[in-house]
Amino acid sequence: MKDFYTVRINFKGGIASPGELKYILEAAQESQVDEVRFGLRQQLIFHLPHPFARIFEQKMLTQNITFQSDDNVYPNIISSYVAEEVFQKGNWLTEGIYKDILDLFDYDxxxxxxxxxxxxxxxxxxxxxxxxxASTNPNFWYLYIRLPKTNKIFSFEKLIFSNEIPKLCKFLEEKIAGKEQQFENNIDQLFSNIPSFISLEKETELEPAKFTLPYYEGFNRYGKKSWLGIYRRNEYFKVKFLIKLCELCQETKIGEICLTPFKSLIIKGIDEVSRGKWSNLLSAFNINVRHAANELNWQVEDDSDEALLLKLDLVKTFDEQDLRTFGLCFGIKTRPRTEVYASIMVQRRRFKLFNAIPLHYVYDISYTEDFNPNGRTKKYFETSILRFNLNEQLRRSVLEYNKMIAEDAIKAAGLRDDHKEEELAKPSTKKVHQCKHCFTIYDSDFGDLLNDIPAGVPFSKLPATYTCPTCEADKKDFKVVQVKMEII
Structure with a gap:
């Protein structure tokens, strides 16, 4: 039995006040907490020893600070506020607009x-x-709904005005609670019940930005100031260091600390005069801020030492082989239904003998369509990989991605010979079964190893209890579709 509580504290939009964060950290330090982590949804996470729980709770109550203990019922509102000014600039969305929206949320x-x-x-x-x-219309937003426990995205027909977002969220939460399946089968019923909010007719669908993960570490100039990104290889930040960081923010008139979904910190607005103080702080605690890019482009599920150790071993292999991983974001999941953002995913699961008896762990390597982490269509490089072979299989997956990128570039440059172009112009097709909810494909050539269905089993021979490996839809919700197989 564990002798601690796992505490989570939300910072709306990933924005932390140095004063409030310092107060929390000092209370944690008095409760024998030496290190903390940050989560994928821009939360503060740490382990609080049982004997100090009452003392910590009283200190939080004094300042009206809400926290969750061994729970995550309130999963935090996350935002791309951290990217504004330093990674993205020039459109209508500003830091002030984010704050205006977040301030209007009057509920958890x-x-x-x-x-x-x-x-x-x-x-x-x-x-x-x-x-x-955000849409291209100033102060209006696209809305995409993914019902809890499902993987299908529904697009609302109108654009929502910025200040209406909190009210709409509250309304939708009250409507959706406990009725996920009802609305999944009839999303129009949910949409038709939405009251009149300030909105615009949606003229075009969203065109997401092409994925490019910025280098988010170290000192970086923007305008006449600098921003500082701090990442920790083992995810842990020393409480003593963070308290000093908060104090330096207060001393140098920096009013906020940004938490990123890559479990790092970004401090904006460092002026030239105080930059030396920030450098001295890093030196005092021996904080390295220039890790290789192929170590930064990973997402690992929250509070999982197993997943973190696996990541470090895979990164070590990448380093030894000097592997190019530009344009990719990797994720690791060792538990089902954890939220990880990735273009190539490594997922661990139990191999089951006779579909019933759990034995050793195996790993699957999947990727999203176009290798954009925001993609919802999942495909597989390799499944049921034993641990000793995982590093090599992941390396091959990266090489396959690089090959795809190179060949697309060659094709764009018109360097393929005529015979090859003729082959590419003649795609073959095949029939597969596709889930109508999340578009996951069942192909008998590959089977479904997440459901312990080996390759070669036709869809008609699957048991009546078969469910989609992604959204758990019933077998009857699959339909026959024709897919193209292009020769590369």
């Missing part, structure tokens, strides 16, 4: 809510239940 949301700039790819678009993405 149980649904996951995402606020995203449509021109950045540092934070996820569709990992929430209510996903608001």
């Amino acid at each position: 949301a149980k649904l996951k809510i995402n606020l995203s700039d449509n021109q950045q790819s540092f934070t996820p678009y569709f990992s929430g239940h209510l996903n608001f993405i």
Whole structure:
């Protein structure tokens, strides 16, 4: 039995006040907490020893700070606020607009809510239940709904005005609670019940930005100031260091600390005069801020030492082989239904003998369509990989991606010979079964190893109890579709 509580504290939009964060950290330090982590949804996470729980609770009550203990009922509102000014600039969405929206939330949301700039790819678009993405019309947002426990995205027909977002979220949460399946089969019923909000007719669908993960570490200039990104290889930040960081923010008139979905910190607005103080702080705690890019482009599920150790081993292999991973974001999941944002995913599961007896772990390597982490269509490089072979299989997956990129570039440059172009112009087709909810494909050539269905089993021979491996829809919800197989 564990001797601690797992505490989570939300910072709406990933924006932390140095004063409030310092107060929390000092209370944690007095409760024998030496290190903390940050989560994928821009939360503060740490382990609080049982004997100090009452003392910590009293300190939080004194300042009206809400926290969750061994629970995550309120999963935090996340935003791409961290990207503004430093990774994205020039459109209508400003830091002030984010803050105006976040300040209007007068309740603790149980649904996951995402606020995203449509021109950045540092934070996820569709990992929430209510996903608001900035349109090209100033102060109006696309709304994409993913009902809890499902994987299908529904697009609302109108654009929502900025200040209406909190009211709409509250309304939708009250309507959706406990009725997910009802609305999944009839989303129009939910949409038709939405009251009159300030909105615009949607003229075009969203065109998400192409994924490019910015280098988010170290000192970086923008305008006459600098921003500082801090990442920790083991995810842990020393409480003593963070308290000093908060104090330096207060001393140098920096009013906020940004938490990123990559479990790092970004401090904006460092002026030239105080930059030396920030450098001295890093030196005092031996904080390295220039890790290789192929180590930064990973997402690992929250509070999982197993997944983190696996990541570090895979990164070590990449380093040894000097592997190019530009344009990719990797994810690791060792538990089902954890929220990880990735273009190539490594997922661990139990191999089951006779579909019933759990034995050793195996791994699947999947990827999203176009290798954009915001993609919802999943395909597989390799499945049922044993641990000793995982590093090599992931390396081959990266090489296959690089080959695809190279060949697309060659094709674009018109360098293929005529015979090859003729082959490419003659795609073959095949019939497969596709889930009508999340568009997952069952192909008998590959089977479904997540459901322990080996390759070669036709769809008609699947048991009546078969369900979609992605959204758990029934077998009857699959339909026959024709897919193209292009020769590369």
